[in-house]
Amino acid sequence: MRKWKIPEVTISRLSLYLRCLSELEEEGVEVISSAELGKKCGINPAQIRKDLAYFGEFGTRGVGYYVKDLKEDLKRIMGLDREWEVALVGVGNLGRALLSYQGFKRHGFKISVAFDKVIDEERKKAVPEGCELYHASMMEEVIRKKKIKIAIVAVHFSEAQRVVDALVKSGIKGILNFAPVRLSVPKGVVVRHIDLGIELEVLTFFVNTKMY
Amino acid sequence: MRKWKIPEVTISRLSLYLRCLSELEEEGVEVISSAELGKKCGINPAQIRKDLAYFGEFGTRGVGYYVKDLKEDLKRIMGLDREWEVALVGVGNLGRALLSYQGFKRHGFKISVAFDKVIDEERKKAVPEGCELYHASMMEEVIRKKKIKIAIVAVHFSEAQRVVDALVKSGIKGILNFAPVRLSVPKGVVVRHIDLGIELEVLTFFVNTKMY
DNA sequence: TAACTTTTGTGTACACTTTCACAAAAATAG
DNA sequence: CTATTTTTGTGAAAGTGTACACAAAAGTTA
Ligand SMILES: NC(=O)c1ccc[n+]([C@@H]2O[C@H](COP(=O)([O-])OP(=O)(O)OC[C@H]3O[C@@H](n4cnc5c(N)ncnc54)[C@H](O)[C@@H]3O)[C@@H](O)[C@H]2O)c1
Ligand SMILES: NC(=O)c1ccc[n+]([C@@H]2O[C@H](COP(=O)([O-])OP(=O)(O)OC[C@H]3O[C@@H](n4cnc5c(N)ncnc54)[C@H](O)[C@@H]3O)[C@@H](O)[C@H]2O)c1
Numbered sequence: 001m002r003k004w005k006i007p008e009v010t011i012s013r014l015s016l017y018l019r020c021l022s023e024l025e026e027e028g029v030e031v032i033s034s035a036e037l038g039k040k041c042g043i044n045p046a047q048i049r050k051d052l053a054y055f056g057e058f059g060t061r062g063v064g065y066y067v068k069d070l071k072e073d074l075k076r077i078m079g080l081d082r083e084w085e086v087a088l089v090g091v092g093n094l095g096r097a098l099l100s101y102q103g104f105k106r107h108g109f110k111i112s113v114a115f116d117k118v119i120d121e122e123r124k125k126a127v128p129e130g131c132e133l134y135h136a137s138m139m140e141e142v143i144r145k146k147k148i149k150i151a152i153v154a155v156h157f158s159e160a161q162r163v164v165d166a167l168v169k170s171g172i173k174g175i176l177n178f179a180p181v182r183l184s185v186p187k188g189v190v191v192r193h194i195d196l197g198i199e200l201e202v203l204t205f206f207v208n209t210k211m212y
Numbered sequence: 213m214r215k216w217k218i219p220e221v222t223i224s225r226l227s228l229y230l231r232c233l234s235e236l237e238e239e240g241v242e243v244i245s246s247a248e249l250g251k252k253c254g255i256n257p258a259q260i261r262k263d264l265a266y267f268g269e270f271g272t273r274g275v276g277y278y279v280k281d282l283k284e285d286l287k288r289i290m291g292l293d294r295e296w297e298v299a300l301v302g303v304g305n306l307g308r309a310l311l312s313y314q315g316f317k318r319h320g321f322k323i324s325v326a327f328d329k330v331i332d333e334e335r336k337k338a339v340p341e342g343c344e345l346y347h348a349s350m351m352e353e354v355i356r357k358k359k360i361k362i363a364i365v366a367v368h369f370s371e372a373q374r375v376v377d378a379l380v381k382s383g384i385k386g387i388l389n390f391a392p393v394r395l396s397v398p399k400g401v402v403v404r405h406i407d408l409g410i411e412l413e414v415l416t417f418f419v420n421t422k423m424y
Numbered sequence: 425t426a427a428c429t430t431t432t433g434t435g436t437a438c439a440c441t442t443t444c445a446c447a448a449a450a451a452t453a454g
Numbered sequence: 455c456t457a458t459t460t461t462t463g464t465g466a467a468a469g470t471g472t473a474c475a476c477a478a479a480a481g482t483t484a
Contacts, residue, residue, distance in 0.1 A: 011414045011418075012410050012414050014417075015410040016410065018413070033431060033432085034432075041394060042394050044472070044473060044474095045431095046433095046473055049433060049434085050471090050472080052433090053432095053433060058432095059431075059432050059433080060432075060479085060480065060481085061430080061431055061433080061479040061481085062429075062430045062480040062481050063431070063481070064431065065432090077417075078417045079421070080413060084412075086412070093308070093309040093312045094309045097305040097308065098408075100305045103408075103409060106409075109412055149419050150412070150415055173419040174415035174418060176415060180231065180315065182254050190419065192411050192414060194411065196310075196313075196315075196316075196388070196406070197319045198227040198228065198231075199224075199404050200298070200316070200319060200362070200388060201223075201227040201292060201319060202223045202224050202227060202404060203362055203386035203387075203404055204290060204291050204362065205226075205290045205291060206223075206402040207291070208290070210385075217440095219440075219441075221441080245460085246461075247461080256442070258442075258464095259442065259443075261461095261464085262441090262442080262443090262464080264463090265463060265464070269462085270462095271462050272449085272450065272451090272461085272462075273448070273449040273461055273462040273463080274449070274452085275451070275462085276461065277462090
């Protein structure tokens with residue numbers, strides 16, 4: 001689709017810029033320079049301009065960027081100019097926290113369906129309005145029918161690869177994984193890992209060595 | 213303590229190697245080459261050797277690495293040869309999930325104290341055996357007394373910086389932050405961000421552009 | 425219209441990370 | 455004891471991302 005390789009960090013910074021721009025818009029700021037934006041989100045101004053340059057020219061020399069315009073451009077670039085339905089697999093402790101999190105809506109995401117291999121009262125209660133709970137055996141059918149492309153995996157690590165294989169078969173293209181295992185997926189499917197164990201251990205290293 | 217600059221990615225890979233080594237030990241594997249370990253955890257063998265080389269020589273040429281020894285060496289290097297007490301701030305949806313997570317123990321971490329500005333029955337019930345719940349106003353006193361160095365922040369984003377300032381004053385040196393804000397901390401304090409909004413948006417970009 | 429100011433967009437240099445490739449070391453076989 | 459095999463540890467090359475620095479563009483002032 002695009003001719004060259006855009007680094008993944010660039011994309012995550014775009015997301016960061018987007019958040020800053022939303023804040024600026026709420027504050028009533030209409031125009032911002034890369035220098036000011038950089039200060040606000042802790043990124044080098046040249047880096048911001050380089051990141052944007054992957055996608056085109058969005059600023060006005062001598063002026064800066066129009067907050068509203070840049071925000072809309074970034075949303076379009078990232079595919080965030082529409083709502084995305086998300087599937088959640090695993091309505092355990094973590095899954096329930098995710099279901100009750102209101103912040104996703106603000107980003108344009110909606111967990112519209114949840115799956116678990118156990119369906120009990122506790123889990124039914126955890127599922128909010130506008131989200132349906134199904135038994136894990138229904139995964140492929142439901143996801144396929146709803147054409148959902150993004151899923152969150154919050155099952156025990158021993159089940160994660162099995163679940164992911166099923167998700168991929170169902171047409172899922174992006175997976176946010178909380179289980180502490182490296183998952184294998186075919187080309188064309190993106191996985192991002194949230195690994196709290198590793199995060200805590202990295203912190204420990206730096207705290208322990210008392211440097212920096 | 214050590215002369216150099218070790219990249220943060222190296223540290224997170226060490227943590228990954230550690231996890232693989234634990235699995236290998238359970239499987240009864242006694243010796244492993246960088247090639248095999250690399251295949252197991254999806255890292256280039258030369259990378260593994262380079263990562264280890266920051267800290268010394270751990271292998272035997274022509275043989276490989278003794279699983280048990282390397283595991284112990286890595287634990288020592290990362291400061292994981294002892295238990296770490298962790299403080300949790302914010303016993304909301306996410307905080308409760310973290311409190312009930314059994315996986316931290318396996319890594320040698322223990323959430324031994326939790327704080328919230330609201331203390332009610334629901335929150336009291338969420339706190340397991342071996343963990344104490346205090347009002348947020350007690351934070352500095354309790355953390356100082358217990359000499360806790362690592363904290364997890366799971367409060368609303370509007371409170372996060374305030375909480376972090378208090379944590380730093382209490383002697384906390386490492387912070388795992390779930391609130392969607394860039395935190396400012398003095399030198400000597402390490403912060404790692406878990407930002408689910410950004411993670412989902414990055415996924416969306418790749419899914420949306422249908423490339424990789 | 426011309427001089428001046430501001431800030432972008434980008435070529436280039438720099439820094440950091442990963443991978444390659446091979447000598448050195450250790451074990452094993454003859 | 456020497457040759458052979460294996461696999462580490464590491465210098466150098468390749469690759470990738472970041473930051474600098476400045477010409478080009480747009481606006482502003484006179
Ligand atoms: N809870 C946390 O704070 C936390 C922190 C870090 C990592 N994690 C990881 O997140 C994952 C979930 O953690 P948790 O604490 O919610 O665990 P949990 O045991 O409370 O919940 C897991 C849920 O997944 C369901 N499940 C299991 N296999 C399934 C399958 N094949 N299909 C559908 N549903 C299935 C279970 O019925 C259960 O409801 C684990 O991999 C864990 O390591 C959790
Ligand atoms: N729940 C999720 O799945 C999820 C996902 C992504 C990010 N987050 C982020 O994690 C944070 C917590 O999310 P949540 O869903 O648990 O929110 P929540 O509102 O359920 O819980 C927040 C808790 O923090 C407490 N709190 C607020 N200010 C405090 C203070 N100054 N000192 C001590 N305690 C205080 C509140 O009383 C409440 O119990 C938020 O910043 C949120 O953006 C949560």
